[in-house]
Amino acid sequence: MNEALTDLLDLLDLEQIEENIFRGTSRTSLVPRVFGGQVAAQALVAAGRTVPADRLPHSLHSYFLRTGDSGAPIVYTVDQIRDGRSFTTRRVVAVQHGQPIFHLSASFQTYEEGLEHQVPMPPAPDPESLPTAAEALPPYRETFRDPGTVERLLEARGAVDLRYATTPPWGSVGEPREPHSQVWFRTQGKLADDPLLHTCLATYVSDMTLLDAVLLAHGRGGWAVGDVVGASLDHAMWFHRPFRADEWLLYDQVSPSAHGGRGLGQARIYTQDGRLAITVIQEGVVRVPRA
Template identity: 80%
Template sequence: MSEALQDLLDLLDLEQIEEDIFRGRSRSAVVPRVFGGQVAAQALVAAGRTVPADRHAHSLHAYFLRMGDPGAPIVYTVERIRDGRSFTTRRAVAVQHGRPIFALSASFQTYEDGLDHQAPMPPAPDPATLPTSQERLRGYDHLPPDVVEKFLEAREAIDLRYVEEPPYGKYGTPRPPHSQVWFRTNGKLEQDDPLLHVVLATYVSDMTLLDSVLLAHGRGGWAVGDVVGASLDHAMWFHRPFRADEWLLYDQESPAAYGGRGLGQARMYTQDGRLAVSVVQEGVVRVPRGE
C-alpha cells in the first residue's frame, strides 16, 4: 500500500467523540477549500458506523451547503431516522465553526435476492494502455507548475486515467458532453469491509463528474481560469459489490446546463462489465464576469 493511500485511509477513519458524533480531519484540495468528495465520504463513514454490519449502503443523497475550511476539523452528527427489518436510514450533518456545511441521507439494506438486469458497459480502452495522471499532467506546458503539483498531490492516492484529454488539457473547442476515466486506489486494500470500498468510490466520484459540462462548451475549468464552479448536490446508488482497488470505469455525461448550473450523470462499471454504481450531481458552473 502506498503512503498516500494510507494517508487517505487515515483521513477517512473518523474519531468517535460521543454516541453518534464523530470528528474528522481535513485537508486542502486543488482549490483552497475542503474537497467535496472528502466530506461526502467522511459523512458516509459516520452514518455507516451506526448501522449493523450486515447492512450495506445502497444509496446516498446529499447537499453541499457551505465551503469547507481545510484548516479546521469537521464534526459529523448522525441522526438515526429508521431501523426497519430490511432497510436502515441515517442522516449525517457536517459542521464547521458552528454551521452546517454538508448534509447527507443514506440508506442501508440487508442482502436479498431479486430481479437482475443492467445497462451494458460502454466501449472503453484497457486502462493499462492509458497515460497516468503524472504522465498527462507533466506534459501540459500551459498549466502553471503549482496547479500541476496540486492536481498530482490531490490524486496521489488514486490511480486515475482519462480515456481522452481532460477539459484542462484541451480546451477552446466544444466537444461532445461525455467523459470517461478509469480509476482504482494506488495500492491494494487489506480490508474487505464493503463500506470502505463504497466510501472510496464516493470520494473519487466528485473529482471529475462535471468534466462533461465543461467539454460541451470548450471550457478548461478552474485550472485555466475560464470557469468558477462548486458542487451543489450529489446522489449515488450502489447496485452491486465492487472493490475500489480494482479498475472501475467512470462513464460520465452532461444532459443539461442552464442558469449558472450544470448537471452531470454517470455510471461506474467493473472491468468485467458489471454496473456497480450510478451517480448524479449538479454544480455551479459560472463564467467569470467580463467574458
C-alpha cells in the first residue's frame, strides 16, 4: 500500500464527534475546492457507520450544493430515516462554514436471493497491457494549460491505479469523437475485507472521469485543457453485485446528452471476470465562453 492510499483511507476514517455527527478532513487536489468524490465517499462512510454491518449500500442519490473548501473540516450529520426488516435509509448533509455543501440519500439492504440477469461486459483490453497514469500523462504535458497540471493530476490520483483503455480526452484535443470512454481502476494496494470500505472507495473513484465523456463529443480535451469550466451537480449509484476496489474494475462511460450548460454521463462498472457491479449516472455544469 502506497502513502497516497494510506492517506485516503485516513480521510475515510471519519471522527465521530456526537451521535450521528461525524467530521472529515480533505486532501490536496487539482483545484482548491474539495474533490466531489471525496465528499460523496465520506458521506457514505458517515451513513454506513449508523447501519448494521449486515446491511450494505445498494444505492445512493446525491446533490452537490456548494463548492467545498479544502482547507476546512467538513461536518456530516446523519438522519436515520428508516430501519425496516430488509432496508435501511439514511440522509446525510455535509456542512462547511455553517452552510450545506452536499446532500446524500443512501439505502442499505440485507442480502437476498432473487432473479438474476445483467447486460454483458463490453470488450476492453487487458488492464495489465495498458500504460499507468505515470506513463500516459507526461507525453501530453504541453497540452495542459498549466505545465504543473500533470504533476498535480498524478498526485490527486496517487491512491488509484487508473488506466485508460481508450484514448484519454487530452489525447484528442480539437478532434470530436464518440462520447465513450473506458478506464480500468483499482486501489494502489490491498484493502481490508470490509465491503462498505470497498463501496466507499468505488464511490470516490466514480467522480474522477465520468464527465470526461461529455467533452469527447466536442473535442474539448478535458477539464484541465482549454477553456471548459465544469462542476458536478448530482451523482447517483446503484450497487448490484459484490466487488473489491483493490481488484481491477472496468469503468465503461458514455454521455448521451449535453444541453443548456449541462452534460450527462452514464456508466457501468464491471469486475474483471465480467460481473456488472455498479451503475453510475452523473450530471454536471459544462460551460464554455461565448464567442
